[in-house]
Each structure stands twice: as structure tokens, then as C-alpha cells.
Amino acid sequence: MSAEIGIFAPKIYPLMNKTQLFEQIKNKKSFLCVGLDPVMELIPKHLLKYENPVLEFNKQLIDATKDLCVAYKPNTAFYESMGLKGWETLIRTWEHIPADIFTIADAKRGDIGNTSAMYADAFFNKDKSGMGFDAITVAPYMGKDSVSPFLSYTDKWVILLALTSNAGHSDFQLHQTLEGKLYEEVIRISSQWADSNQLMYVVGATRGTEFENIRRLAPDNFLLVPGVGAQGGSLAEVCRYGLNSTCGLLVNSARSVIYAGNGEDFAEKAREEALRLQQEMAQILQAAGLV
Numbered sequence: 001m002s003a004e005i006g007i008f009a010p011k012i013y014p015l016m017n018k019t020q021l022f023e024q025i026k027n028k029k030s031f032l033c034v035g036l037d038p039v040m041e042l043i044p045k046h047l048l049k050y051e052n053p054v055l056e057f058n059k060q061l062i063d064a065t066k067d068l069c070v071a072y073k074p075n076t077a078f079y080e081s082m083g084l085k086g087w088e089t090l091i092r093t094w095e096h097i098p099a100d101i102f103t104i105a106d107a108k109r110g111d112i113g114n115t116s117a118m119y120a121d122a123f124f125n126k127d128k129s130g131m132g133f134d135a136i137t138v139a140p141y142m143g144k145d146s147v148s149p150f151l152s153y154t155d156k157w158v159i160l161l162a163l164t165s166n167a168g169h170s171d172f173q174l175h176q177t178l179e180g181k182l183y184e185e186v187i188r189i190s191s192q193w194a195d196s197n198q199l200m201y202v203v204g205a206t207r208g209t210e211f212e213n214i215r216r217l218a219p220d221n222f223l224l225v226p227g228v229g230a231q232g233g234s235l236a237e238v239c240r241y242g243l244n245s246t247c248g249l250l251v252n253s254a255r256s257v258i259y260a261g262n263g264e265d266f267a268e269k270a271r272e273e274a275l276r277l278q279q280e281m282a283q284i285l286q287a288a289g290l291v
């Protein structure tokens, strides 16, 4: 750890491979990923007395939900928008997440090789940057050499955008190529770069009907599924085709959990919403014979 980041407590991080992730899912009967996307204007007013209100918000959310979820996903935009303080908040938030919980830097990076290598260091190399996330979201558009530097961290995960939850997904991702839709090509080609022990795909919960097709192309990969909650995706629909023998799903919800309340009891309200999701997940896992 460098002198500049020496103020942050050292953290011993175990590897989080596929087996360990599935163990966590079975132990907690949950495949919930809580999205930590804080906006200063939306956090409860009583937190404004703290030196770093956003960090306090995140810490209380983590403390209130950590037994109910298996992953946290801070979207880096929410931190980068706060400048220097935001970057520090991201590092301190990552530090506060218990070591046995999977951490995803939702940064959606990807560039020419030597630049991607710097992005990989920024989110994976805690001795250099202060952050040692387990996974990062990556855009596939620039191809293999833009993704390889992330994969060269062989104990970390790349989560490649495949079929996103937003309306604009149809602008490019559904385009017909000679081999099929563009997102199908992304999965088919990228699955030659790494296997399901290092590669996950983002598939929006709002794309429920496509999960059968996606599982044909990526039977063994974990899928990061955002869009349950504020974006209206259905957990039941996602699970109908999305579940595989190691669960294979990390379902993310941010706003519906972190803003479930906005008073002094915001963390309890967040816990109630996380618990509701976890209980639904437990039933789904039981029905599938996975727990």
C-alpha cells in the first residue's frame, strides 16, 4: 500500500471464485447485489451533519444489508461526479464492505490496451489505487485487446455488457449481423477470451424474454442483472430461464433499496426492502433445489 493511501486500513481480501460465490449464495439464500449509487441531494437530511454524509449513508446501508446480499455494486459515476471527495468516498466504501462479499466496480470501462491496463489497476490493484474490487463492468465495443488487460488479473472478474436494461439497447445490441444479433455475437466471441470462471455478462432484468436465448449462448456464466426495482424488471421472469446449476445470477437493485426510506430510519427501510427481495430469492432457490 502506498504512502498516499496509508490512511486506509489494510484489508486482506480472499479470492472470490465461482465456487465461493455460489457458497455465499447458498449460505445467505440470496443472490442480491445492492447497488450503491448515492446522490447527495437524495440522502436523508440528518446525515448532512457528518463530515462525509455520502460515506455515512453508504456505511449505514452496508451495515443494515450485509447479511442479506452477496454483492455490492457502486456505480463509479456517482462518486466521480463528486470530484476528489467522491473518489475518496468510493475507496472508503469499498473498504467498509466485508471481505466475504463480492464487490463490483460498475465503471463500464474499455479502451486501447495500455489504457485499459491503467483502468484495471485503478479498480483491481489495491496496492496502487487503494481499491481491490473483485469485478469490473467492461464495454466490449473495442474488442479483445481492450478487455484482455482486465482478464490478465486472473483472480478477478470481467463483467461484459451484453444486453442492457435501457431503451437504447435496441440501437446497436439487437442489430442483425450475419451470425445473429450483435449482443449474441458479443457473447459468442468473448466466450473464447475467458471461461465462466472469469467472465460474467450484464443482462438487464427488463429483457426477461431473452434469458432463454442468453442461457443457450452462456449456460455456465454468471449474469449480472440490473433493472429490478426502479426500472420495473421482474425477478420471477429473470429466474425462469436465468437460473443455472450454480444459481448463475446476481440481481442488482439500487434505488429501490437505498432510497426505500429517507428519514432517520432509512437504513431499516433499506433492510426491509433487501429482506423482501432476499425472501423471494430464497423461495426461488428452494424451488430450484439449489438450497
Ligand SMILES: O=C(O)c1cc(=O)[nH]c(=O)n1[C@@H]1O[C@H](COP(=O)(O)O)[C@@H](O)[C@H]1O
Pocket (backbone or CB within 6 Å): 035, 037, 075, 106, 137, 163, 164, 165, 166, 202, 203, 204, 226, 227, 228, 229, 230, 231, 252, 253, 254, 255, 256
Ligand atoms: O452495468 C450495470 O450495472 C447496468 C447495466 C444496465 O444495463 N442497466 C443498468 O441499470 N445498470 C446499472 O445498474 C444500476 C441500476 O440502478 P437502479 O435502477 O437504481 O436499480 C445503475 O448503477 C445502472 O448504471
